[in-house]
Amino acid sequence: MSRRIAQAGASLPEVLLVMALLGVVLAAVLSAHWHARGLQQSAWRRQQVLVLLEDLGERMRLNPEARDSYLDSFRSALPAGGGPDTCLFTACAASARAGADLAQFAGILRRVVTQPAWAVQPCSDIRTDCLLLAWDGTRAVSGAAADRCLDADGQMRPGAACIALMLP
Amino acid sequence: MRRQQGWLMVEWLLAAMLGLLVLASMTALLQDALLLARSQRAQGPMQQAAVWLLRRLGEAVAVAGQGGVHPLGLDDARLGAWWPDNDHGPGKAASDQLLLSRVAAEEGLDCEGTRFVAGQRVVERYFLRTDSSGPGWVLACDAGSCDAQGCVRLGDAGAALQSEVDSLQLRYLLPGVAGEAGAWVEAGDLRQRLPAVPAVTGIRMALLMRGSETQLRSLRWSVPTEWFGPAPGLTTDRLPHGVWLMTREIAHAAP
Numbered sequence: 001m002s003r004r005i006a007q008a009g010a011s012l013p014e015v016l017l018v019m020a021l022l023g024v025v026l027a028a029v030l031s032a033h034w035h036a037r038g039l040q041q042s043a044w045r046r047q048q049v050l051v052l053l054e055d056l057g058e059r060m061r062l063n064p065e066a067r068d069s070y071l072d073s074f075r076s077a078l079p080a081g082g083g084p085d086t087c088l089f090t091a092c093a094a095s096a097r098a099g100a101d102l103a104q105f106a107g108i109l110r111r112v113v114t115q116p117a118w119a120v121q122p123c124s125d126i127r128t129d130c131l132l133l134a135w136d137g138t139r140a141v142s143g144a145a146a147d148r149c150l151d152a153d154g155q156m157r158p159g160a161a162c163i164a165l166m167l168p
Numbered sequence: 169m170r171r172q173q174g175w176l177m178v179e180w181l182l183a184a185m186l187g188l189l190v191l192a193s194m195t196a197l198l199q200d201a202l203l204l205a206r207s208q209r210a211q212g213p214m215q216q217a218a219v220w221l222l223r224r225l226g227e228a229v230a231v232a233g234q235g236g237v238h239p240l241g242l243d244d245a246r247l248g249a250w251w252p253d254n255d256h257g258p259g260k261a262a263s264d265q266l267l268l269s270r271v272a273a274e275e276g277l278d279c280e281g282t283r284f285v286a287g288q289r290v291v292e293r294y295f296l297r298t299d300s301s302g303p304g305w306v307l308a309c310d311a312g313s314c315d316a317q318g319c320v321r322l323g324d325a326g327a328a329l330q331s332e333v334d335s336l337q338l339r340y341l342l343p344g345v346a347g348e349a350g351a352w353v354e355a356g357d358l359r360q361r362l363p364a365v366p367a368v369t370g371i372r373m374a375l376l377m378r379g380s381e382t383q384l385r386s387l388r389w390s391v392p393t394e395w396f397g398p399a400p401g402l403t404t405d406r407l408p409h410g411v412w413l414m415t416r417e418i419a420h421a422a423p
Contacts (some may be wrong), residue, residue: 012179019190026194033201040208044215051219051412058415062341062370084393088339088352088372097349104394111392125363 040128048112048162052105053133053165059101061168066098070167073102074120074131081106109133113161120167124154129167136161203384210381210408214332218377220294221307221330222414228268228279229371230291233420235271240340241291242358242365243374246319250293250310252338252355256296259305260376260400261391263296263353266338270420278311280327289314291322296336302377307333334376334409337397341370343421369421372413376400379408 060070073079079102086092087100109116112137121142122131134140134149138161142150149162156164175254233239241247247267255361260328268291275285279292291310299306310326312319340358344350358366374396390402395411403409 012183016186019187023190030201033175033205037201037204037208041210044208044212047215047219051222051386051414055413055415058370058417062415066349080395085396087349088396091348091351094344094349108392108394121188128318 015151029167033147037137042136042161046161049133049135049163052108052112053131053163054103056105057165057168060098063094063101064099066094066168067168069098070102071120071129073098074075074118078118079106081108081110083107109135120130123164123166124150126166131165131167132162133165134160134162138162185204193283206381207383207408210379210383211410213381214377214379214408214410217330217332217411218375218410218412220414221333221375222373224329225266225373226292226416228294228416229416229417231270232268233270233418234273235287235289235420237269237271237289238365238368239268239270239418240358240368241267241269241360241419244314246314247322248293250322251359252290252340253359254338254354254356255398257296257336258298259296259333260378260403261335261337261398263305263336264338264397266290266294266336266371268294278313279309279329280311280321282321284313291319293322293326294324294329294336296333297325299331301328302331303332305333306331307336331382332378334378335374335397335400337376337395339372339376339396340368341367341372343367367421368418370415372396372415372419375412377410379410381408382406383408 004068005067060067081103083103085100085104087097115137116133116135117140118127119132119140121132132149137147138149139147140149140162142148142152142154144152148157149160151157156162205313224291239242240252242251247269250267252267253265256265257263259386270290272284272286272288274289275283278284278290284290290307290311290313294307294309296305306328307330308326308328310322310324324346339352339354342351342353352372358368376391386404386406388402388404391399392411394413
């Protein structure tokens with residue numbers, strides 16, 4: 001006597017449920033991947049900014065007569081920047097060199113990060129000026145709000161897209 | 169016996185359409201994520217290599233000129249064959265050569281790993297060359313020392329410091345008079361001032377690097393405006409490229 005096996009396929013709701021579950025799992029995996037990628041990119045950008053700042057600090061050190069020109073610029077908005085450094089090929093006055101340095105700095109910075117901003121203020125731990133450089137929505141100021149570079153005590157907020165450079 | 173009932177055609181179509189939609193969106197997301205991950209994976213090591221190399225050169229610049237010698241060796245005619253030179257070497261854009269000189273304050277190892285003793289004049293030459301380890305160029309360092317009898321171990325192929333360097337460019341800062349900022353010049357300008365040995369107070373370095381990991385598709389790339397060397401022209405290939413700059417003060421500038 002042959003035995004008939006009952007055949008019953010998955011119903012449409014079952015298939016939809018499986019697909020929905022699969023979608024949720026894949027979305028979670030992709031979300032983790034995007035998060036990791038974001039962290040990696042953030043570290044990459046921070047290192048780029050660090051190198052830029054290190055270079056700017058040395059340029060200031062080599063152009064001490066224009067210190068006030070640099071400081072005045074830090075108190076204004078970040079320039080649009082871009083273009084070649086004209087003072088690298090021709091003789092320049094100290095203040096013109098400062099302008100060229102900052103224009104190049106701003107041009108590269110704008111390529112590396114979004115919403116860059118700067119401000120100069122006294123350093124919290126040493127009697128000199130510090131340049132605050134913030135990006136990605138962080139504001140180059142101190143205060144209690146979460147989007148500030150420094151907290152109300154003037155300390156660097158952990159995780160903030162911001163770096164402080166002690167000026168020469 | 170259980171009654172068998174299949175799906176209606178409309179149910180099949182609906183399920184197939186939904187499945188395709190989910191699959192298509194997931195595939196697009198995955199492909200995008202893979203492309204970005206690949207591009208980022210290629211940028212990371214290139215940046216690490218560039219930063220390491222600039223710091224490595226920066227450390228050598230920081231001690232150059234110690235002991236009252238010229239930091240670029242321009243005070244010693246015996247080093248004339250290896251003096252800094254512009255557009256001297258190979259590369260995607262003809263590369264510059266850097267020579268750094270100092271009198272060692274204490275014993276140590278030069279860039280080729282050879283021991284030197286305190287009081288010895290150490291000379292290190294940085295330049296681009298090809299290497300058997302792979303295609304393209306490496307940044308190499310050839311070290312030697314000089315005493316009253318002459319200079320030894322200079323002029324060989326040196327040790328490869330970093331691969332995947334497409335070009336090295338250098339500018340030197342001559343101090344300005346009051347109110348002036350000084351002038352950035354090429355090595356050729358420094359040589360033209362000889363036999364008067366020019367004081368040099370700073371060095372600006374530019375590195376053109378390429379990554380080793382190929383991208384999924386070819387991309388057009390041209391050097392950014394901050395690149396101050398000869399333009400290598402528009403590049404269309406599947407390798408990532410990047411330019412890094414670093415300025416360094418020469419602390420022991422007095423010849």
